[in-house]
Amino acid sequence: MLISYDGTDLNGWQIQPNGPSVQSHLADAIERVTGQRIYPVGSGRTDAGVHAIAQVAHFDVESRLTPHTLLRALNHFLPESIVIREIAEVPNTFHASKSAIRKLYRYVYSDSEVRDIFQRQFAWRVHYRLNERAMDEGAGLILGTHDFRSFETEWPNRKSSVRTIYRCEVSRLGNNLILDIEANGFLYNMVRTIAGSLYEIGRGRWEPGRMKEIVDGGDRSLAGQTAPPQGLFLVRVTYPDFSTDAEVPTSENDDLEE
């Protein structure tokens, strides 16, 4: 399933005791349509308030419905804040999280002098005019393969914190700054901590070179704040072309990420 959701009123991806999550809404819809209680597996978790343009999830179900009929039926039972954009049958070897080889996140800042009320749930409104060139320079310094533990929020990190960032850039679009970051996987809160660090560079408190120092230092306290969730969008998850019967590689992704 390719899924979009507006995270504003949702309690994140993962099923939670304290409120509706994307996963629980999907499970409810699947149960209504197929009679089976199944929790779909997402490409990764997103926190409360975080949005997805294109989350990917898989589930195993026995059904005679075609994917298209299933899509229409499931969408009928989903709330207005969640929509399934596509459904396709996949080989049993496909796993939404383990098969993913790249993910692209976008983080949006808004630095207009007057707050933009239409973006209040879709951007981090900052109170300084941000310098996008300094931010982009800093962003470029963390490209490549590094240990990114400095950008990981406290968590029992059971595996390696080495990841590869393929793309990390900041651009301005009017009163918005757009951070696009693509990697083979992300640690918990990694994008939001990078966004919080670039914010300090953008407002002039830190030099762009600080980004390299944060990575080299290996210490969370060197990085900036965890930027608020409403600016974050999961934009794209990339998989190898499994339709070619190529063996599906598994990534280094933790399940416990963003």
Place this chain on the structure above:
Amino acid sequence: MLISYDGTDLNGWQIQPNGPSVQSHLADAIERVTGQRIYPVGSGRTDAGVHAIAQVAHFDVESRLTPHTLLRALNHFLPESIVIREIAEVPNTFHASKSAIRKLYRYVYSDSEVRDIFQRQFAWRVHYRLNERAMDEGAGLILGTHDFRSFETEWPNRKSSVRTIYRCEVSRLGNNLILDIEANGFLYNMVRTIAGSLYEIGRGRWEPGRMKEIVDGGDRSLAGQTAPPQGLFLVRVTYPDFSTDAEVPTSENDDLEE
């Protein structure tokens, strides 16, 4: 005051017994800042769910605060869905409604096959692919000065229903259709009824020429449905340049419009 608001959770412009309105929020903020209970006068009412990029309102207050300080103080007390973008002192002859000479509204449709969750509060999601050329052709037929009573929702219409439409056009932007309509004033629900009529043309039920027949017929039952409020935005209100001491003309506007 130049004001933006997201009408989703607001009960329209006008103070209401059954929920928070833009006017009551503004009055509350003015009272907090100045100690005086004052209801600002808007350029016109907007219904529940309708948005404003640039509503204009005036009020009379005795205060030593500069406009800029007043703006910051009022914004501090307004909810996140409302913001004052500008405040300026105006001559006593200025009246936000009576001095207005033109208003521009935008109505947004979304005709994507899969519903766009991020637009659900900012567009009318229709279930047919709309023909923007036919809609634009129909829109052009109501330009000029006419009696628009066919597009007015039942209301004790105390004055003339003659208005002049200066601009009325439909264009496509991806999966959105944009209706821009500018006139010297609007009747109650006029834009939404025009939007509902153009919808019938867009989906192929009516020919573009129907727009002229609706106007000529002078009968509300000839027109389409009143399109839902969340697609409607008040975009611009135009006044004569009152700073030049030109006499401020009064328009034909009813107070009871959109």
